[in-house]
């Protein structure tokens with residue numbers, strides 16, 4: 001099965017968690033897009049849900065496909081968020097933000113009673129960190145913030161290149177909120193919680209892509225079929 005086919009299988013299996021009347025957080029990325037397409041089919045057949053998109057990109061796709069949308073201003077509490085991930089470990093701690101939507105994704109997941117992650121098997125790791133950790137930073141003072149991130153990482157015995165993300169045309173990538181993304185190639189992160197706390201202590205860091213204690217279920221598509229991973233909340 002191709003990776004794309006596995007993404008579709010994970011997205012399809014995640015539909016099982018969606019009930020009529022739910023207020024849904026809707027993720028960003030290629031796996032989440034497969035979920036939106038399948039969700040739109042169910043909506044056209046009569047499923048009644050309302051969704052909060054985690055990016056402008058997801059909002060556009062939902063609107064094109066007829067998935068009804070709301071905002072966290074109108075609907076501040078959600079029943080379920082379904083979203084992809086760049087990496088997930090056995091505790092269902094995640095690295096997210098490969099698509100640059102980590103801030104809205106984290107706000108939406110935090111506003112949800114549950115978060116279900118959809119992924120193909122390549123995203124499952126023993127230790128987080130082979131995928132560079134996306135860190136969203138304010139444009140103001142970005143140089144000082146990057147220095148502070150380096151220093152915080154050093155205190156945790158982490159090191160590695162920090163790279164400001166660029167668009168295909170070589171310009172600085174800007175998030176939907178107008179911030180920069182720094183991709184931090186720290187390698188294996190032995191204590192994700194300590195790194196999370198250290199990054200949150202830096203004023204210029206808006207948010208980071210470590211999602212700890214947010215996901216309770218992962219729907220992972222492998223060659224052999226779909227596997228459900230859960231964590232006791």
Ligand SMILES: O=C(CO)[C@H](O)[C@H](O)COP(=O)(O)O
Nearest residue numbers: 029030031084097098099101
């Ligand atoms: O965090 C994300 C976007 O910010 C995505 O969920 C993550 O990058 C996974 O994307 P894909 O499903 O395309 O592999």
